[in-house]
Amino acid sequence: MDCIQTGRNMWSTGQTHTGPHQELGRTAYVRLVTGERRTNDCVIEEQCVPLPGLLDDLTQVVISRFVSTEDKHFELIQFMKISVMIGDLLLQDSCSLGFHVVIDLNNYSLGVVRQFTPVILKKAQLIITKAYPVRIKSIHFINAPAFVERLITLIKMVLVPKLSKRIIVHTPGLGSLHDHIHPKYLPLEYGGELGPVQDM
Numbered sequence: 001m002d003c004i005q006t007g008r009n010m011w012s013t014g015q016t017h018t019g020p021h022q023e024l025g026r027t028a029y030v031r032l033v034t035g036e037r038r039t040n041d042c043v044i045e046e047q048c049v050p051l052p053g054l055l056d057d058l059t060q061v062v063i064s065r066f067v068s069t070e071d072k073h074f075e076l077i078q079f080m081k082i083s084v085m086i087g088d089l090l091l092q093d094s095c096s097l098g099f100h101v102v103i104d105l106n107n108y109s110l111g112v113v114r115q116f117t118p119v120i121l122k123k124a125q126l127i128i129t130k131a132y133p134v135r136i137k138s139i140h141f142i143n144a145p146a147f148v149e150r151l152i153t154l155i156k157m158v159l160v161p162k163l164s165k166r167i168i169v170h171t172p173g174l175g176s177l178h179d180h181i182h183p184k185y186l187p188l189e190y191g192g193e194l195g196p197v198q199d200m
Contacts, residue, residue, distance in 0.1 A: 048079075048086050049200050050094070053185065059137050060096035061185055062086075063197060065104035066112065076115040080124065087134055098135035100181060102190070106143040113148060118158070125159055141169045142177055142190070 051061045064083070090099070128136055141152060149169050156164040170176045174191040186192025187200065194200070 047197065048083050049197055050086065050090055051185065051187065051194065051200060054096055055100075055181070055185055058096055059098045059100055060090075060094055061100045061102060061181060062090075063102050063104065063187065063190075063200075065197075066107045076112075076120060080120075084127075084132070087132065091134065098137040100138045100140065101136060102140045102142060102177070102181070102186075104142055104190075105145065105148050108145070108148060110147065113151060116151075116155075121155060121158075125163060129160060129163055136163075136166060138180065139167045140177055140180065141167070142174065143172070144169055 047063070047065050047067055049063045051063060054060055090096075128134075141148070144152070152167065152169050156167055159167075168176075168180065177186075178191065183191055184193045187194045187197045189197055
Protein backbone atom coordinates (compact mmCIF):
# COMPACT_ATOMS: atom_id res chain seq x y z
CA MET A 1 0.00 0.00 0.00
CA ASP A 2 2.97 2.36 0.50
CA CYS A 3 3.55 2.80 -3.21
CA ILE A 4 -0.14 3.55 -3.84
CA GLN A 5 -0.29 5.98 -0.93
CA THR A 6 2.83 7.74 -2.15
CA GLY A 7 1.25 8.20 -5.56
CA ARG A 8 -1.81 9.78 -3.94
CA ASN A 9 0.33 12.07 -1.80
CA MET A 10 2.29 13.29 -4.81
CA TRP A 11 -1.00 13.97 -6.59
CA SER A 12 -2.61 15.84 -3.71
CA THR A 13 0.39 17.93 -2.63
CA GLY A 14 1.67 18.83 -6.09
CA GLN A 15 5.16 17.45 -5.60
CA THR A 16 5.56 16.43 -9.24
CA HIS A 17 6.65 18.75 -12.05
CA THR A 18 3.78 19.46 -14.40
CA GLY A 19 3.55 21.11 -17.78
CA PRO A 20 0.60 22.70 -19.60
CA HIS A 21 -0.75 19.34 -20.76
CA GLN A 22 -0.79 17.95 -17.24
CA GLU A 23 -2.52 21.07 -15.93
CA LEU A 24 -5.10 20.84 -18.71
CA GLY A 25 -5.70 17.21 -17.82
CA ARG A 26 -6.17 18.07 -14.16
CA THR A 27 -8.66 20.78 -15.13
CA ALA A 28 -10.69 18.23 -17.11
CA TYR A 29 -10.55 15.83 -14.16
CA VAL A 30 -11.75 18.47 -11.68
CA ARG A 31 -14.61 19.55 -13.94
CA LEU A 32 -15.66 15.95 -14.44
CA VAL A 33 -15.73 15.16 -10.73
CA THR A 34 -17.17 18.44 -9.44
CA GLY A 35 -19.65 19.20 -12.22
CA GLU A 36 -22.99 20.67 -11.17
CA ARG A 37 -25.07 17.79 -12.48
CA ARG A 38 -25.58 15.07 -9.92
CA THR A 39 -25.30 11.38 -10.63
CA ASN A 40 -28.74 9.90 -11.15
CA ASP A 41 -30.56 6.63 -11.53
CA CYS A 42 -29.69 6.20 -15.20
CA VAL A 43 -26.11 5.14 -14.52
CA ILE A 44 -27.24 2.34 -12.24
CA GLU A 45 -27.79 0.46 -15.50
CA GLU A 46 -24.04 0.60 -16.14
CA GLN A 47 -21.76 -1.68 -14.12
CA CYS A 48 -18.08 -1.01 -13.47
CA VAL A 49 -16.67 -3.88 -11.41
CA PRO A 50 -13.06 -4.30 -10.22
CA LEU A 51 -12.42 -8.05 -10.12
CA PRO A 52 -10.85 -9.65 -7.04
CA GLY A 53 -7.23 -10.74 -7.09
CA LEU A 54 -4.21 -9.69 -9.12
CA LEU A 55 -2.73 -11.14 -12.30
CA ASP A 56 0.76 -12.63 -12.36
CA ASP A 57 2.20 -9.22 -13.28
CA LEU A 58 0.39 -7.62 -10.30
CA THR A 59 -2.20 -5.88 -12.46
CA GLN A 60 -5.98 -6.02 -11.96
CA VAL A 61 -8.97 -6.50 -14.28
CA VAL A 62 -11.95 -4.12 -14.29
CA ILE A 63 -15.17 -5.09 -16.09
CA SER A 64 -17.47 -2.41 -17.55
CA ARG A 65 -20.82 -3.27 -19.10
CA PHE A 66 -24.18 -1.69 -19.95
CA VAL A 67 -26.84 -3.97 -18.47
CA SER A 68 -29.87 -2.17 -19.93
CA THR A 69 -31.10 -2.31 -23.52
CA GLU A 70 -32.60 1.21 -23.41
CA ASP A 71 -30.54 4.23 -24.45
CA LYS A 72 -32.27 6.49 -21.91
CA HIS A 73 -30.68 4.52 -19.07
CA PHE A 74 -27.16 5.59 -20.04
CA GLU A 75 -25.50 9.00 -19.61
CA LEU A 76 -21.85 9.05 -20.56
CA ILE A 77 -20.78 11.96 -18.33
CA GLN A 78 -22.45 10.43 -15.29
CA PHE A 79 -20.85 7.07 -16.02
CA MET A 80 -17.43 8.71 -16.35
CA LYS A 81 -17.92 10.33 -12.94
CA ILE A 82 -18.76 6.98 -11.39
CA SER A 83 -15.70 5.44 -13.09
CA VAL A 84 -13.44 8.14 -11.63
CA MET A 85 -14.92 7.55 -8.17
CA ILE A 86 -14.22 3.83 -8.49
CA GLY A 87 -10.70 4.70 -9.61
CA ASP A 88 -10.26 6.79 -6.44
CA LEU A 89 -11.30 3.80 -4.33
CA LEU A 90 -8.89 1.55 -6.21
CA LEU A 91 -6.05 3.98 -5.51
CA GLN A 92 -6.79 3.62 -1.81
CA ASP A 93 -7.47 -0.11 -1.61
CA SER A 94 -5.66 -1.80 -4.50
CA CYS A 95 -1.96 -2.72 -4.56
CA SER A 96 -2.03 -3.38 -8.31
CA LEU A 97 0.56 -1.92 -10.66
CA GLY A 98 -2.00 -1.14 -13.36
CA PHE A 99 -5.38 -2.09 -14.76
CA HIS A 100 -6.79 -4.02 -17.70
CA VAL A 101 -10.22 -2.61 -18.56
CA VAL A 102 -12.65 -4.99 -20.30
CA ILE A 103 -15.60 -3.15 -21.86
CA ASP A 104 -18.55 -5.33 -22.85
CA LEU A 105 -20.41 -3.67 -25.75
CA ASN A 106 -23.17 -6.28 -25.93
CA ASN A 107 -26.02 -3.83 -25.18
CA TYR A 108 -24.47 -0.70 -26.68
CA SER A 109 -26.75 0.69 -29.37
CA LEU A 110 -26.07 3.46 -31.87
CA GLY A 111 -27.88 5.86 -29.52
CA VAL A 112 -25.38 5.14 -26.75
CA VAL A 113 -22.38 5.36 -29.07
CA ARG A 114 -23.47 8.81 -30.27
CA GLN A 115 -22.75 10.17 -26.80
CA PHE A 116 -19.04 9.55 -27.37
CA THR A 117 -18.36 12.90 -29.04
CA PRO A 118 -14.85 14.01 -30.11
CA VAL A 119 -14.81 16.62 -27.31
CA ILE A 120 -15.62 14.05 -24.62
CA LEU A 121 -13.12 11.56 -26.03
CA LYS A 122 -10.39 14.21 -26.01
CA LYS A 123 -11.13 15.06 -22.38
CA ALA A 124 -11.15 11.38 -21.45
CA GLN A 125 -7.75 10.98 -23.12
CA LEU A 126 -6.35 13.92 -21.15
CA ILE A 127 -7.63 12.47 -17.89
CA ILE A 128 -6.24 9.00 -18.59
CA THR A 129 -2.83 10.09 -19.87
CA LYS A 130 -2.13 13.37 -18.05
CA ALA A 131 -4.28 13.87 -14.97
CA TYR A 132 -5.11 10.60 -13.29
CA PRO A 133 -2.40 8.62 -11.44
CA VAL A 134 -3.57 5.22 -12.69
CA ARG A 135 -1.77 3.04 -15.24
CA ILE A 136 -4.13 1.66 -17.87
CA LYS A 137 -2.25 -1.35 -19.22
CA SER A 138 -4.87 -2.31 -21.81
CA ILE A 139 -8.47 -1.62 -22.87
CA HIS A 140 -10.36 -4.58 -24.34
CA PHE A 141 -13.63 -4.15 -26.26
CA ILE A 142 -15.66 -7.36 -26.50
CA ASN A 143 -19.00 -8.20 -28.16
CA ALA A 144 -18.61 -5.16 -30.38
CA PRO A 145 -21.25 -4.63 -33.11
CA ALA A 146 -19.82 -4.01 -36.57
CA PHE A 147 -20.53 -0.26 -36.47
CA VAL A 148 -18.77 0.08 -33.11
CA GLU A 149 -15.70 -1.75 -34.39
CA ARG A 150 -15.42 0.69 -37.29
CA LEU A 151 -15.91 3.64 -34.93
CA ILE A 152 -13.18 2.46 -32.57
CA THR A 153 -10.82 2.13 -35.53
CA LEU A 154 -11.44 5.81 -36.34
CA ILE A 155 -11.08 6.82 -32.69
CA LYS A 156 -7.69 5.12 -32.45
CA MET A 157 -6.47 7.30 -35.30
CA VAL A 158 -6.92 10.49 -33.25
CA LEU A 159 -5.62 9.15 -29.94
CA VAL A 160 -2.02 9.45 -28.85
CA PRO A 161 -0.06 6.36 -29.99
CA LYS A 162 0.70 5.33 -26.40
CA LEU A 163 -3.01 4.92 -25.63
CA SER A 164 -4.06 3.73 -29.09
CA LYS A 165 -1.71 0.74 -28.93
CA ARG A 166 -3.37 -0.42 -25.73
CA ILE A 167 -6.86 -0.60 -27.25
CA ILE A 168 -7.84 -4.06 -28.51
CA VAL A 169 -11.12 -4.87 -30.28
CA HIS A 170 -11.87 -8.57 -30.04
CA THR A 171 -13.61 -10.67 -32.65
CA PRO A 172 -16.87 -12.47 -31.74
CA GLY A 173 -16.30 -15.04 -29.05
CA LEU A 174 -13.98 -14.89 -26.05
CA GLY A 175 -10.98 -16.81 -27.35
CA SER A 176 -8.99 -13.73 -28.30
CA LEU A 177 -9.71 -12.12 -24.91
CA HIS A 178 -8.40 -15.24 -23.19
CA ASP A 179 -5.19 -14.87 -25.21
CA HIS A 180 -4.55 -11.68 -23.22
CA ILE A 181 -6.24 -12.44 -19.88
CA HIS A 182 -6.30 -15.99 -18.52
CA PRO A 183 -9.82 -17.33 -17.77
CA LYS A 184 -8.90 -17.84 -14.10
CA TYR A 185 -8.95 -14.05 -13.72
CA LEU A 186 -12.32 -13.54 -15.45
CA PRO A 187 -15.93 -13.93 -14.26
CA LEU A 188 -18.25 -16.72 -15.33
CA GLU A 189 -20.02 -14.62 -17.98
CA TYR A 190 -16.77 -14.22 -19.89
CA GLY A 191 -15.71 -17.84 -19.91
CA GLY A 192 -13.79 -17.42 -16.69
CA GLU A 193 -13.29 -19.39 -13.52
CA LEU A 194 -14.50 -16.72 -11.09
CA GLY A 195 -18.13 -16.45 -10.05
CA PRO A 196 -20.78 -14.29 -11.76
CA VAL A 197 -20.21 -10.53 -11.99
CA GLN A 198 -23.08 -9.67 -9.63
CA ASP A 199 -21.33 -11.59 -6.83
CA MET A 200 -18.07 -9.65 -7.15
